[in-house]
Amino acid sequence: MPDLRGRVAIITGASSGIGKGTAVEFAGLGAHLALTGRNQENLQATAKACVEAGTPQDKILLLTGDICDEDVRKNLVDQTVQKFGGIDVLINNAGIGHFAGLETTDIAEYDKLNHEY
Numbered sequence: 001m002p003d004l005r006g007r008v009a010i011i012t013g014a015s016s017g018i019g020k021g022t023a024v025e026f027a028g029l030g031a032h033l034a035l036t037g038r039n040q041e042n043l044q045a046t047a048k049a050c051v052e053a054g055t056p057q058d059k060i061l062l063l064t065g066d067i068c069d070e071d072v073r074k075n076l077v078d079q080t081v082q083k084f085g086g087i088d089v090l091i092n093n094a095g096i097g098h099f100a101g102l103e104t105t106d107i108a109e110y111d112k113l114n115h116e117y
């Protein structure tokens with residue numbers, strides 16, 4: 001496994017699923033973490049799991065917001081650099097899946113998947 005001690009990783013969509021799993025794995029490898037999602041309660045649960053896995057609380061930055069919003073993305077980068085002095089890894093994970101055929105997908109859902117994310 002790679003040694004991520006002191007490396008700064010942004011993980012979007014860290015409040016559940018693959019992003020949460022990645023955050024906990026990176027915490028076990030010593031990374032410093034900037035974690036995002038919209039659900040603050042879930043994000044705090046991820047942070048707790050990361051602390052248990054090895055990253056100190058003061059090396060975890062939590063930011064809630066909609067990643068489709070450019071200001072949220074800019075704030076994420078700015079605050080990460082301000083807190084940690086740089087960024088080594090970006091896990092650009094936040095997203096949604098839509099499992100249905102084209103004939104049952106309305107155009108608004110199609111546009112959301114293809115243009116907003």
Ligand SMILES: NC(=O)c1ccc[n+]([C@@H]2O[C@H](COP(=O)([O-])OP(=O)(O)OC[C@H]3O[C@@H](n4cnc5c(N)ncnc54)[C@H](OP(=O)(O)O)[C@@H]3O)[C@@H](O)[C@H]2O)c1
Pocket residue numbers: 012013014015016017018019036037038039040042065066067068093094095096097
């Ligand atoms: N699981 C699969 O089989 C699979 C297959 C192909 C691709 N993927 C992709 O892999 C990624 C993770 O999948 P997953 O299964 O772990 O999904 P998940 O459990 O639904 O997690 C998605 C994460 O993305 C965040 N997110 C979604 N939209 C967001 C937005 N607009 N702004 C901020 N955060 C947002 C969610 O945060 P909140 O809940 O806090 O909003 C959540 O933390 C997704 O991009 C998905 O499309 C997954």
